[in-house]
Every structure is written in structure tokens, then in C-alpha cells.
Amino acid sequence: xxxxxxxxxxxxxxxxxxxxxxxxxxxxxxxxxxxxxxxxxxxxxxxxxxxxxxxxxxxxxxxxxxxxxxxxxxxxxxxxxxxxxxxxxxxxxxxxxxxxxxxxxxxxxxxxxxxxxxx
Amino acid sequence: xxxxxxxxxxxxxxxxxxxxxxxxxxxxxxxxxxxxxxxxxxxxxxxxxxxxxxxxxxxxxxxxxxxxxxxxxxxxxxxxxxxxxxxxxxxxxxxxxxxxxxxxxxxxxxxxxx
Numbered sequence: 001x002x003x004x005x006x007x008x009x010x011x012x013x014x015x016x017x018x019x020x021x022x023x024x025x026x027x028x029x030x031x032x033x034x035x036x037x038x039x040x041x042x043x044x045x046x047x048x049x050x051x052x053x054x055x056x057x058x059x060x061x062x063x064x065x066x067x068x069x070x071x072x073x074x075x076x077x078x079x080x081x082x083x084x085x086x087x088x089x090x091x092x093x094x095x096x097x098x099x100x101x102x103x104x105x106x107x108x109x110x111x112x113x114x115x116x117x118x119x
Numbered sequence: 120x121x122x123x124x125x126x127x128x129x130x131x132x133x134x135x136x137x138x139x140x141x142x143x144x145x146x147x148x149x150x151x152x153x154x155x156x157x158x159x160x161x162x163x164x165x166x167x168x169x170x171x172x173x174x175x176x177x178x179x180x181x182x183x184x185x186x187x188x189x190x191x192x193x194x195x196x197x198x199x200x201x202x203x204x205x206x207x208x209x210x211x212x213x214x215x216x217x218x219x220x221x222x223x224x225x226x227x228x229x230x231x232x233x
Contacts, residue, residue, distance in 0.1 A: 004161075035221060035222075037224075042226075043207070043226055043227045044224060044225075044226050044227070045209065045211070045222075045224035046224075047221040047222070047223070050221060091161060091162065093162075106152075106164060106167060106177070107152075107162075107164070107222060108164075108178075109154075109161040109162040109163070110161055111159055111160060111161040112161055
């Protein structure tokens, strides 16, 4: 079974509208972390937002917020007031377990969602 | 700003060649990672390192090896390149072992093996 599932290969949104990108995860660990990255067409991966499994509040960073529903094992990214520059591939990723010997933040990535913002 | 650089943006090699992909970070990060990215598969971890001369296998290490002789440099080696290793290769680094440290990525190397 996939550990990170992004079921939306592609999404379209009108400029200035909000959009939600879905991410569900599978883990038996109590301690884990969830990350969202953006990859524009230029190829670089840009970190957007992080949510720890013990964080009680949903993470927010500017126009990005993470809708964390622990019981449902979902960590959806919400982008408010979409801009043309938001057009990119978006990846959800998970770090499982507490700090481990040999690299505490190894990540498992989903397959990504291609977002296109239209005028 | 953290900077992660990769030796080449584009690389074309022939089957059977030995290929070196170099990655350098300038922020004294402990952890370094190599991923490959393929359409529909996302990013998959090949190898990572949490200290000089230390390495750990990721999810798809077969056909690859790595070297970390200095803290800032992490090399990915394809001992005998094959066509199924044609891919985008991304290097990343992170500050330390704490879980909340995000990974910083290089620009990627698009490798084509003919």
C-alpha cells in the first residue's frame, strides 16, 4: 500500500479562488511529520509548509494552510486566493517515526498533483 | 540562503558508462539525500547520509552507490549506467536529525542514458 496518496493528478482553479489539494497517508507510527513542496516548471523543489503529528493547530504559512485531520489520516493543502504563479506540481511527503539513528527526516513522497491556475 | 548545487543540469551518457553526479551544499547541513523523480512515481529515495562517510540505503538503491568524503559534498555513482536509469535526479540536504527540519533541494540533473 502506498504510504502517501495524492489522488488528483491534475487540478484547475480560477485565479483568486481557493483550491484544496488532497493528501492521505498511511502510518502506524504515533510520531510523524507531513510536508508540502511545490515544484514549478523550472524544476526546483520549494518547501511550503510542515505539520507535526502532535501539533494541535493546523499549520499556516501565508496563503498556504494545511487541513490536518489525524483520524482520517489526511493532510490536505489549501491555497487561498490562487495566483498564476501557483501553477506547479505539488507534492505531499511524510516523515515517519521519531528521530532515528541514521537520519531523522527521511521523507516518502506522493506522486504529486499538477495545479493549473487560469485567468 | 541555503544553496544546494548539482554539477550538471543535463547529462547524456551511454549504456555501461560510469556516471558521477555531484551535489554540494553550503550551509553545514548534516543530512544529504539523493532522489530520482519519474513521471507518475513522484520522488523516490535512492540513498541518504547523515554524516561524513556514513550512508544508508533508501527505497531504490539497486544500481547506485554514494560517497560522502566531506560534509558539504554527496556524490551519486552509477557504476554501469543503464537505460532504465534515465531520470531526473534531485539532491537535497537538511540541517540535522530533528524531524521538523525541511529538506532543501538542488535544481536537479536530468540524466539520459542512451
